[in-house]
Amino acid sequence: MAATAWNLKAPRSRTERGVSWVLLLCGLMSIVTTLGIIAVLLGETVAFFEEVSFAQFFADTQWTPLFAQKHFGVWPLVTATLLTTTVAVVTALGLGLLAAIYLSEFAREDVRKVLKPLLEILAGVPTVVYGYFALTFVTPLLQKFILGLAGFNALGPGLVMGMMILPIIASLSEDALYAVPASLREGAYALGASRLSAIFRVILPSAFSGIAAAVILGVSRAVGETMIVAIAAGQQPRFTLDPRVPIETLTAYIVQVSLGDTPTGTLEYRTVFAVGMMLFLMTLVLNILAFRLRQRILKGHGR
Amino acid sequence: MSTQALPGSVPPPRRAHTLREGMGFSGERIFQALCWVAIVVPLFLLGVLVVDIVFDAWPRLSWQFLSSYPSRRPEQAGILAALAGSAVMIVLTALMAIPVGVGAAIYLEEYAPDNRLTRLIELNISNLAGVPSIIYGLLGLELFVRAMQMGRSLLAGSATMALLLLPMVIMASREALRTVPHALREAGFALGADRWQMLRRVVLPSCLPGILTGIILSLARAVGETAPLITIGALTYVAFLPDSLSSPFTVLPIQIFNWVSRPQVEFHRNAAAGIVILLLLMLLLNGAAIWLRVRLQRRYA
Numbered sequence: 073m074a075a076t077a078w079n080l081k082a083p084r085s086r087t088e089r090g091v092s093w094v095l096l097l098c099g100l101m102s103i104v105t106t107l108g109i110i111a112v113l114l115g116e117t118v119a120f121f122e123e124v125s126f127a128q129f130f131a132d133t134q135w136t137p138l139f140a141q142k143h144f145g146v147w148p149l150v151t152a153t154l155l156t157t158t159v160a161v162v163t164a165l166g167l168g169l170l171a172a173i174y175l176s177e178f179a180r181e182d183v184r185k186v187l188k189p190l191l192e193i194l195a196g197v198p199t200v201v202y203g204y205f206a207l208t209f210v211t212p213l214l215q216k217f218i219l220g221l222a223g224f225n226a227l228g229p230g231l232v233m234g235m236m237i238l239p240i241i242a243s244l245s246e247d248a249l250y251a252v253p254a255s256l257r258e259g260a261y262a263l264g265a266s267r268l269s270a271i272f273r274v275i276l277p278s279a280f281s282g283i284a285a286a287v288i289l290g291v292s293r294a295v296g297e298t299m300i301v302a303i304a305a306g307q308q309p310r311f312t313l314d315p316r317v318p319i320e321t322l323t324a325y326i327v328q329v330s331l332g333d334t335p336t337g338t339l340e341y342r343t344v345f346a347v348g349m350m351l352f353l354m355t356l357v358l359n360i361l362a363f364r365l366r367q368r369i370l371k372g373h374g375r
Numbered sequence: 376m377s378t379q380a381l382p383g384s385v386p387p388p389r390r391a392h393t394l395r396e397g398m399g400f401s402g403e404r405i406f407q408a409l410c411w412v413a414i415v416v417p418l419f420l421l422g423v424l425v426v427d428i429v430f431d432a433w434p435r436l437s438w439q440f441l442s443s444y445p446s447r448r449p450e451q452a453g454i455l456a457a458l459a460g461s462a463v464m465i466v467l468t469a470l471m472a473i474p475v476g477v478g479a480a481i482y483l484e485e486y487a488p489d490n491r492l493t494r495l496i497e498l499n500i501s502n503l504a505g506v507p508s509i510i511y512g513l514l515g516l517e518l519f520v521r522a523m524q525m526g527r528s529l530l531a532g533s534a535t536m537a538l539l540l541l542p543m544v545i546m547a548s549r550e551a552l553r554t555v556p557h558a559l560r561e562a563g564f565a566l567g568a569d570r571w572q573m574l575r576r577v578v579l580p581s582c583l584p585g586i587l588t589g590i591i592l593s594l595a596r597a598v599g600e601t602a603p604l605i606t607i608g609a610l611t612y613v614a615f616l617p618d619s620l621s622s623p624f625t626v627l628p629i630q631i632f633n634w635v636s637r638p639q640v641e642f643h644r645n646a647a648a649g650i651v652i653l654l655l656l657m658l659l660l661n662g663a664a665i666w667l668r669v670r671l672q673r674r675y676a
Contacts, residue, residue, distance in 0.1 A: 296507025
């Protein structure tokens with residue numbers, strides 16, 4: 073929005089006006105995409121709920137739309153998603169926050185410049201690679217220590233997903249910590265605070281919104297993550313909070329149906345969009361929450 | 376992302392006056408060590424991942440693997456079709472995503488008035504960036520595959536990918552545009568250029584390295600994307616090279632996914648070998664981004 077500063081003259085030539093219209097159209101593409109997503113999900117979801125009632129969707133605890141005996145209770149998919157997400161966030165939260173504190177408070181500038189991009193590599197590894205790692209390395213390793221851990225489970229992929237979202241939490245939290253004004257730190261030190269109490273009493277609290285936004289974005293990524301859970305968590309919708317047994321997340325269900333040859337327009341086909349709607353709404357709420365929190369930091373710091 | 380400390384006044388935290396003696400020197404040392412461990416552990420795990428995969432892949436890495444089509448017999452299978460599919464898809468995706476993405480970025484940075492529509496577009500872009508990629512797959516399935524009747528083709532896949540990349544390209548390009556000093560723009564205007572002339576002759580050349588770097592990095596992300604392409608129905612078994620835009624196709628990550636999903640260990644080795652190729656490809660793109668940035672920075676500096 074820096075452009076407004078010298079928005080002094082109206083467009084002079086026809087080219088100028090034409091260009092600004094074309095560029096506006098490019099900007100509107102993003103809105104069109106969002107409307108497209110909403111229209112597609114809404115259209116098929118409405119068609120889905122014409123055949124399946126809300127009660128069947130939200131009150132049943134069995135999900136078997138591909139079997140002869142059909143049940144459309146979405147809860148097994150939702151609990152599975154929450155389960156893998158919880159494992160991932162528990163893994164990533166502590167480590168990510170400590171890593172952020174290290175980068176922002178302890179690391180020398182040159183060390184920080186090397187470590188931060190290195191850590192961000194973790195977020196750039198294709199998720200199908202993480203899926204392979206979870207299935208063929210992490211789960212077999214865990215099976216040596218945890219009795220009753222199935223080959224497909226929520227724990228292994230959850231841990232690996234934690235590895236994936238760790239740099240998101242670390243990097244965004246570090247931005248928030250780094251953005252804490254120097255005057256606050258100096259104020260704390262001037263009052264005789266040690267480094268630790270400056271971190272815990274002043275810097276962390278004043279970066280809180282930013283850190284919360286980072287964690288929420290991490291959660292949102294974990295909820296929408298597909299390949300890790302599709303490969304390593306199984307394809308068995310099960311209403312459970314046991315991380316040792318095969319389950320099926322919202323995303324894994326979409327993959328399962330996409331791989332099969334479900335004819336378009338059937339009820340089975342529409343379940344995918346109803347599940348997709350569920351997923352979209354969950355991540356939307358999280359993203360808006362994170363966006364609001366980050367807006368607040370920008371305003372709060374006088375920008 | 377702002378990396379410099381923000382100046383400005385902030386109300387002091389409420390309990391600032393209660394800070395006095397902390398936990399002492401040793402407590403600080405221990406905490407610092409803990410923080411250091413929190414960085415090293417994930418990096419160590421990344422190392423384990425790479426070593427594990429290269430170790431699994433080693434017996435399968437050969438010219439035969441690169442130049443063969445998939446097969447029921449794991450030792451004869453290869454990734455030729457997937458490699459070709461990935462390459463063509465990336466080029467098509469770039470052709471679609473770059474003009475629109477850079478255009479939108481220029482609009483938002485240079486033209487957009489500060490009004491509701493602009494704020495809506497900005498909010499929308501940051502939301503889109505957070506939409507799970509599989510949702511884009513559902514959009515592509517209904518919009519490109521069905522409504523526009525492209526079928527499960529290379530074109531439909533690339534178009535879906537382009538929509539997915541759009542927010543990333545826009546954000547990276549805006550970041551690059553912001554690095555151009557205001558003085559340069561004012562100098563352009565002072566010479567009598569109108570806005571588009573000024574942008575084309577002054578601003579865009581000087582931030583081209585930044586824009587290109589951002590674009591290549593987004594494309595590297597796209598090479599590794601799997602879920603949206605599975606959703607639009609890219610095939611998992613393709614024994615031919617794509618010969619037109621409407622040709623069915625597969626890409627590297629889907630081929631890898633297909634091999635991982637099989638129970639036999641021999642196919643897992645193929646998956647590992649495929650992953651090595653995929654990671655090399657991404658490394659190559661990232662390297663190209665860095666090389667380009669250094670080279671162009673020198674020329675325009």
